[in-house]
Amino acid sequence: MQAYLDQLIQGGAFAGMPREVVYAIGMLLAAFIVLSAFVAPLAGVTSWLERRVWARMQSRVGPNRVGPQGILQWLADGIKNLLKEDIIPTAADKKLFSLAPYIVFMGFLCAFVVIPFGGHLIVADLNIGILYILAVTSLVVVGILMAGWASNNKWSLLGGMRSAAQIISYEIPAGVSVLMIVFLAGTLSMQGIIKGQGWAPWDWYLFHNPFTFAGFFLYFTAALAEGNRTPFDIPEAESELVAGYVTEYSGMRFLFFFFAEWGNLYVIGAVATTLFLGGWQVPPLAIFENSPMLLAVAQFVTFFLKAYLWVFVAMWIRATLPRVRVDQLMSLCWKYMVPLSFICLLGTVAFMFVPADGQRITSAAMFGLGVAITIIFFLRVGFQIRQAKPELYFKPHI
Amino acid sequence: MNGAQVGFFILAGLLIVSSLWVVFQRNVVHSAMALVAALFLVAILFLTLNAPMVGVLQILVYAGAIMVLFLFVIMFLNPIGLEQRRRLWWGFGALAGLLLAGALVPVLTNGDAPRDPVVATELFGGPEELARSLFTDFVLPFEIASILLLVAIVGAVVLAKREP
Amino acid sequence: MLFDFANVLVFTALGLGFVGVNLLIGRLLRPANPQARKLSTYECGEPSTGSAWVNFNIRFYLVALIFIIFEVEIAFIFPVATVFRGLIESGEGLLAFVKIFIFVGILFLGLVYSWVKGDLEWIKKVKT
Amino acid sequence: MVPLDYYLILSAIIFAIGVVGVLIRRNLIIVLMSIELMLNAVNLTFIAFANSLGSMDGQVIVFFVMAVAAAEAVIGLAIVISVFRHRQSLDPQEMQLLKW
């Protein structure tokens, strides 16, 4: 982006303006576009889509009134929450109570600085990109703990504690899985990691070796836990803790927590795509050669679809699984995932000594395995769908 | 005074205010939150000093990990309202602080480091440079650090052992 | 590089500003009708018994202690990871691998220790 | 460019604030937090010097300081809990016994 702005300045587009001002305006504009044209609609549509997908899986209809197929439901929800009375309990610590949504939202939004949208579409390709994502997402813990404690409500406190314990614990397997890829890529920059892979699935780090293959699932599981998603949604387990750390929140403040949660789903998908699934890499077709615009669109679509696939998977998981208990959650992390992730890390590092030919054969074999697993999975899903009986009287329309 | 200096003074002012909050807040949780803010600001200062890697690790390790532990322990012990304040101590402390600051400033600013920074290369402060240093000059401390951390775990486990 | 990080600052500011502006707009639009009942703490419809700010038994604070150590460990390995490929190419890979292995191995002992000591159990098995 | 001295003066001030915190507060947790503040002031000095000397050593040292700070926080807080367990107090003045 800096290069582009420099070009404009050189071209005399902003005559008489100091360079810093141009930069600041450019950055603000970029951030604003990302927030209002991508993040906000994305989080909103994700919330709607989750309800729709969920409803279909449960043979219900789901929100379908506002806009075509109810796609504008999120706007209606937003306006509703905007008009809701903002209640801060008298017993609460008012300062921290009102500060918490800011921190949670800020931590979530900052991740979008380094999330690539395409080959050149990225706000800032930091040379420490992936580490930066780990750092800002860890800030969310502080916000959640703050919300839980400041509410002065027992359910909130329990929820905040659970959430903090869970997020910090799962940060280890997530961090180590990321580390695996950093070893392979030799860079922390998001674009650098993507460039280290190819468009073809067998060039993805996912299929690089058995350890990264396992690492992907470790990462995805840990990310679900960090995002407080089912089956790890114990911090806001509505059947146990009423609403967990957001029990006392209402209106807009409440909304921001969930804004962050739904938006965070995309961050999970995007990071997984960047690290393991080849990011925005598209096949080097002839039509892309002479049309950079088309290339950018293709890259954007590729990346978005790959990332959103995992958002969908997260929804699917949420509709399917019950939730685990706190101690089960913690022992899953510390007794299984942490040791496993370290084994995978050392395995990946050791694998780097394998000569290039061997690596290529392994990738091909892993790709075959991945295809086989996918086929088996879909056969299984098909079996379940065929077994599922149609409704007798009750037919959900649409 | 140019833009960079204005930025620095804003950051420095915020940092001093939040540091004062850490020390003078009555509520421990507020203190901890002020410390989070202070650490965050220090991380930003690191960035302005061409140390992005250290800055991000500062957030990751300090704000994301150490402060969470602090918050846990605060909520564990709930020490609100436990503390007794003594006015005498306050006067003494403030005096000591002023004296120390007065003594430190000349010592620090009298060093013979070049006042104008060496122009940094593109890679300076990046992970690669850091790793090169870590693997060449600081191998032994690197390994010893792991032993230090191991000792810390063992110590914590031993200390926390006597749970009811 | 500073330009890149300035973006982060802008995002931070925008994030804070977005929340702030929305809350401000909300303040103008939403009703404000506080009542003592409404502002009381929610405890499933009963008047709450005491404050939530008690000495809360966080059983996993030990887990938090261990977490910090591992977080620092990860922080140490991250820079190393970026140069590892180069080290392999220059033939120093094995030595570096051994160094990393020792580093990770020593810390792993810590996890094993606390595991053996039973500190990874959330609750000691309750007899039923 | 911001001169080196500015950073050094800033870190001196922060360090002094940390020292004041250690001296006047009668709450072990805040004392520990003040120590973290002091460590950060030192880190800032290191980074500032590293920048002006053009050497990575300062940054690497900060790395180790972080490791030490983490270890310090872990052990320090474990001790705080241990003390609280026996004395129901966080006042450092209560810590007069070498053994109990």
Next chain:
Amino acid sequence: MNETAQDQDTGFHTEDMTISVGPQHPSTHGVLRFVVKTDGEVISEAIPDVGYLHRSIEKIGEKVTWHGYVPYTDRADYLAAMFANQVFCMAAEKLAGTPVTRRGEFCRVIACELNRLASHLISVGTFGQDIGAMTPFVHALRERETINNLMEEICGARLTYNYIRIGGVGYDILPETCTRISEFLDHFEPIVDEFNRLLTGNKIFIERLAGIAVVSKEDALQYNLVGPNLRGAGIKWDIRRDIPYSVYPELEFEIPVGTGHIGALGDSFDRYWVRIRELQESCKIVRQCLKMLPKGPAISKVARKFKPAAGECYVRVEAPRGDMGFYVISDGSEYPYRVRIRTGSYTAMSIIDKLSKGIMLADLIVLIGSLDVDAPEIDR
């Protein structure tokens, strides 16, 4: 030093937190309250506090006629209204010596077992939801909706039926309704398998249930658990079989008991599993009844001014939540002299405190769900 030594014995005590779970809590199954003392998340005490849903159903019985009281019994446990209808009518019939027509008996059994299906579906569905599985809940309610449609066809009501009357049933079951019921059973039996695939076989679900809140055989008897809770503890006791009433002796069905094949005998999973298998058994019973349904009137002639002879009786049936008993005293007048209802959920409340010691807050929810307590039935 003495003082510190003493400290060492007691160790570091965190304060117990007193939390009120309910009345407005998502998973207390109605307005039910538990005053829970927790140490962190581990419960040290959970005292049930009942009475939020008290509607004086027993007292009302003294003020309305015998016929007029039947609709009120619906409300005693609105998830299983048919059973309260039946047990009250049985009591009245026993006091007055009124015969019940044979077709009426079969209609009663069909309606009751369909109601049992509906009630158990709610029970296992909400149980899944308590543990965080939303989809099984909606699937269960979807099936229950079909049962409600059938009920509507049978008696015109979906929840509070007022179907069983003194001397028989209010409306005969029409032949086309019979076809629809058997169609539904054809559809429903595989659904149970699907439900098992979706929820029962789930590893997380099993982990959450197995070995939690184990009720020993002795405790089950001591604390007077009834119904699936008792059978879950491995005791084969079912009023339908052991104190037979209506036409149950003519029907063939199994009585599922807890086996402890996952976790311990009498744990939450066993109680849940008994309910699931009772779904299948109820299907079997309804099928048999549909086949055996005799011709004839659905209700015998009963005087409009129903005045049973003075006397008292205690009648019990096997409701979805176990032994439901009505103790009715008649003084020979148009109104019952005294009605007393004994329900399974109320007795189950007593064991909650014992079972909840040392389990976690999340397990308390499992415990409440697995006992299938139902606030209207507790408070009446």
